[in-house]
Amino acid sequence: xxxxxxxxxxxxxxxxxxxxxxKGQEIKWECKDCDVRMCYSCKVTIHKGLQxxxxxxxxxxxxxxxxxxxxxxxxxxxxxxxxxxxxREQGPPFPVKDFSVRQVIIFDSNYKRKVTLEFDKKGIKLxxxxxxxxxxxxxxxxxxxxxDNDNNGRIVAVHRNGRLKFTFDGQTYxxxxxxxxxxxxxxxxxxxxxxxxxxxxxxxxxGDLLALQxxxxxxxxxSPLSLCFxxxxxxxxxxxxxxxxxxxxxxxxxxxxxxM
Numbered sequence: 478x479x480x481x482x483x484x485x486x487x488x489x490x491x492x493x494x495x496x497x498x499x500k501g502q503e504i505k506w507e508c509k510d511c512d513v514r515m516c517y518s519c520k521v522t523i524h525k526g527l528q529x530x531x532x533x534x535x536x537x538x539x540x541x542x543x544x545x546x547x548x549x550x551x552x553x554x555x556x557x558x559x560x561x562x563x564x565r566e567q568g569p570p571f572p573v574k575d576f577s578v579r580q581v582i583i584f585d586s587n588y589k590r591k592v593t594l595e596f597d598k599k600g601i602k603l604x605x606x607x608x609x610x611x612x613x614x615x616x617x618x619x620x621x622x623x624x625d626n627d628n629n630g631r632i633v634a635v636h637r638n639g640r641l642k643f644t645f646d647g648q649t650y651x652x653x654x655x656x657x658x659x660x661x662x663x664x665x666x667x668x669x670x671x672x673x674x675x676x677x678x679x680x681x682x683x684g685d686l687l688a689l690q691x692x693x694x695x696x697x698x699x700s701p702l703s704l705c706f707x708x709x710x711x712x713x714x715x716x717x718x719x720x721x722x723x724x725x726x727x728x729x730x731x732x733x734x735x736x737m
Contacts, residue, residue: 498523504554509534514554547578551620553610558586561618563607570606571625579604581620583637594618597641603633609658613665613682617642621656621669628655632669634684643684647671650678650689658704658715662737670701670714677701677714679736688736698728710737 496504497513504514508524510533515524524530551563566578573579579602583592597603608630609621616637622644623630631654634642647654647669655673662668666687667680675693680686692698692714702725703715711729718725 504552506535506537509536547580551581551607551610553612555612555616556614557616559591560584560586560588561610561612563604563610563620565606570623573602573605577602579606581607581610581618581635583618592637594635594637594639597635597639603635603639603641605630608656611659611661611667613661613667615665615682617665617682619659619661619667621659623656628657628672629653630656632656632659632667632680632684634667634682645669645678645680645684645686647674647678650686651676657702660704660706660712662706662732664737666736668704668712668732670704672700672702672717675699675701679732696728696730698730 496516496519498515498519505517506520507514508530511524511530520535524535546567547564548567549562549564553561555561561581561583563581564578579595581594581604582590583594585591594603604620604622606623607620608623611619613619618635618637620633620635621630622633631644631646633644636642647656651671651674653673655671656669657672658670660668665682667682669678669680671678675691675698677688677690677692678686679688690696692701698714698716699719700717701714702717705713707713707729710731712732714728714730716726716728
């Protein structure tokens, strides 16, 4: 599926969630005067250093989006500039009980709640723990849904009206499925990193498996975690540090055109 091109630096990511300055994924702050969202690092190193921004009103995204007393566990901004947040109740995350609140909420660009996803049409909980969230070009919501503290989980695809599209647990092909990262290709295929099997799964928008790459055996990539595509179309794979290593690694791989 891919050829490993290990990189020592992070390329500019072409993803919907973006800090205005560095184009990183983790937006944490918004300047109300500049009307920009930024990560913590850029708030401190760039925005704070702007002479014109010394007296600007900078607020936390969590203070803008009201879901207290719930805890946010995932955040994503889609192409419509809507903020999609996974939340749960306070306390231990597992086991999930009948009274547990496990939601994915879509806020508009003004942070007003538009959609709450929690139950399917049969009244069954859609999520146990929304670890990661992504959306495709049709704004279908894809969630890494974690089951337990051992990182076992599945992929849940759900329409904005709450209709379940599909679930994928990977265990038809491998003994375990511990999804950690997720990203979407330009043709709406879904790429999922699986740390339990050191693998990448590529699904189509209907949840069918298109490709399975054992990246440790085939490419020497161990413990794949975070995923995103850069501006040149390379898939960036963030990995946990290995034994006797001080730092993790970011590998850049090129997927075959048929999977993009």
